Amino acid sequence: MQNEVVGFTAYSVEETSSAINRYGRQNYLEPISVTMIQEGEGSGATIKAMAVFTPGYREGEGEEA
Numbered sequence: 001m002q003n004e005v006v007g008f009t010a011y012s013v014e015e016t017s018s019a020i021n022r023y024g025r026q027n028y029l030e031p032i033s034v035t036m037i038q039e040g041e042g043s044g045a046t047i048k049a050m051a052v053f054t055p056g057y058r059e060g061e062g063e064e065a
Contacts, residue, residue, distance in 0.1 A: 003032070004029060004052075005052050006020075006025075006051050007021060007050050008020060009049075010049075011047065011062075012047060013036065018050065023051075023053075024025045024056070025049075028055065029056050030054055031052065031053055033048055033051070034052075035049065035050050036048070
């Protein structure tokens with residue numbers, strides 16, 4: 001499987017990092033690189049992020065039956 005790039009938008013760094021971790025966990029992927037920027041100021045600011053994921057390790061993978 002190849003690496004995957006996904007974009008995220010949220011209202012705080014904490015929300016963004018939670019979304020990135022949740023996405024990785026649900027899809028058995030691990031984030032290997034993340035870039036975040038802030039757009040706007042104050043309470044109207046948003047965080048935009050781009051994360052590169054690689055396939056994660058799964059139990060039983062690579063074992064022969």
